[in-house]
Amino acid sequence: MEREDKIYIAGHKGMVGSAIHRKLLGHGFHNFVLKSHKELDLTDQRAVEAFFAGERPDYVFLAAARVGGIAANIAAPVEFLLENLQIQCNVISSAYKYGVKKLMFLGSSCIYPKDAPQPLKEEYLMTGLLEPTNEGYAVAKITGLKLCEYYRKQYGADFISVMPCNLYGYYDNFDPEKSHIVPGLIRRFHEAKVSGRGSVAIWGSGRSYRELLFADEMADACVYLMEKYSGDGFVNIGYGKDYTVMEIAEAIRRTVGYEGEIITDPDRPEGMQRKVLDTSKLKALGWTPRYSLEEGLRMTYEWYVANCVRV
Numbered sequence: 449m450e451r452e453d454k455i456y457i458a459g460h461k462g463m464v465g466s467a468i469h470r471k472l473l474g475h476g477f478h479n480f481v482l483k484s485h486k487e488l489d490l491t492d493q494r495a496v497e498a499f500f501a502g503e504r505p506d507y508v509f510l511a512a513a514r515v516g517g518i519a520a521n522i523a524a525p526v527e528f529l530l531e532n533l534q535i536q537c538n539v540i541s542s543a544y545k546y547g548v549k550k551l552m553f554l555g556s557s558c559i560y561p562k563d564a565p566q567p568l569k570e571e572y573l574m575t576g577l578l579e580p581t582n583e584g585y586a587v588a589k590i591t592g593l594k595l596c597e598y599y600r601k602q603y604g605a606d607f608i609s610v611m612p613c614n615l616y617g618y619y620d621n622f623d624p625e626k627s628h629i630v631p632g633l634i635r636r637f638h639e640a641k642v643s644g645r646g647s648v649a650i651w652g653s654g655r656s657y658r659e660l661l662f663a664d665e666m667a668d669a670c671v672y673l674m675e676k677y678s679g680d681g682f683v684n685i686g687y688g689k690d691y692t693v694m695e696i697a698e699a700i701r702r703t704v705g706y707e708g709e710i711i712t713d714p715d716r717p718e719g720m721q722r723k724v725l726d727t728s729k730l731k732a733l734g735w736t737p738r739y740s741l742e743e744g745l746r747m748t749y750e751w752y753v754a755n756c757v758r759v
């Protein structure tokens with residue numbers, strides 16, 4: 449990428465899109481074309497095509513998607529499948545039609561079969577059944593990465609895909625019902641600390657494992673791969689180590705400074721038992737994360753207090 453190249457970040461107001469934007473600005477890129485969801489609905493095929501025809505970006509980061517935690521995915525599988533398919537098909541096909549030099553599609557580690565061996569290697573894709581709680585979302589993501597692979601194979605388009613583990617960071621969704629594990633627990637621990645509540649419940653047994661990566665690290669890996677990788681297959685992006693949900697809850701409790709008890713709520717769904725990515729391919733390409741889980745949690749909590757908490 450040259451500093452003058454025109455870059456479109458789809459989803460630049462979201463957690464990952466905004467991190468990619470900050471990272472590119474930090475590297476000296478300045479020629480951005482950015483549209484919020486309100487300004488450009490990416491499920492609208494005509495609008496997307498008109499946008500690409502008019503703007504003709506050189507590089508595209510596709511970080512727009514309907515995203516949510518377990519409860520949101522269980523409640524709305526139709527929207528998670530349909531909207532994500534529409535966004536991906538519209539953006540990827542228009543990118544090809546209007547001569548985009550390179551596109552990066554952001555998928556998710558939920559593309560892997562629920563019983564696949566751990567850590568999850570890229571070649572385990574489509575070797576078994578998916579986790580039912582987020583199947584619609586996963587099917588959409590598999591279709592997106594396959595579409596990129598087919599564009600490369602059939603038309604020689606330089607379209608690549610990356611599959612991140614669970615992410616957390618600035619601009620995350622801190623909604624108590626719709627959020628992922630880290631923002632959900634940050635909010636619940638913070639509110640319990642402020643109100644003096646004696647305990648906070650975590651969903652499920654606390655014994656399932658999660659791998660977490662700070663979104664700014666994810667953005668760093670995305671920019672790195674956009675500049676350095678043009679291979680056939682997709683690339684896992686992960687932290688390289690996972691923790692039990694109870695260990696994560698303890699780490700967040702310490703970060704927030706909450707002194708009450710953590711209790712489990714076995715009636716709530718807990719999703720996949722384990723989901724840790726094999727990041728050998730990414731390491732071999734020359735990228736490894738810099739921040740520890742504690743550092744990422746501290747930065748995220750500071751951001752939450754400064755931006756989401758009303759005094």
Ligand SMILES: NC(=O)c1ccc[n+]([C@@H]2O[C@H](COP(=O)([O-])OP(=O)(O)OC[C@H]3O[C@@H](n4cnc5c(N)ncnc54)[C@H](OP(=O)(O)O)[C@@H]3O)[C@@H](O)[C@H]2O)c1
Binds near residue numbers: 463490535621
């Ligand atoms: N968060 C994670 O843990 C995680 C893990 C693995 C992979 N990923 C992937 O990373 C990417 C970014 O996720 P994120 O966590 O940054 O999500 P996010 O914070 O919800 O950001 C998604 C962005 O996409 C926008 N968007 C949604 N539907 C749109 C539409 N129809 N037209 C235009 N814009 C639309 C949203 O705008 P509005 O908010 O205005 O709707 C938002 O700005 C996604 O592809 C996701 O699948 C995320």
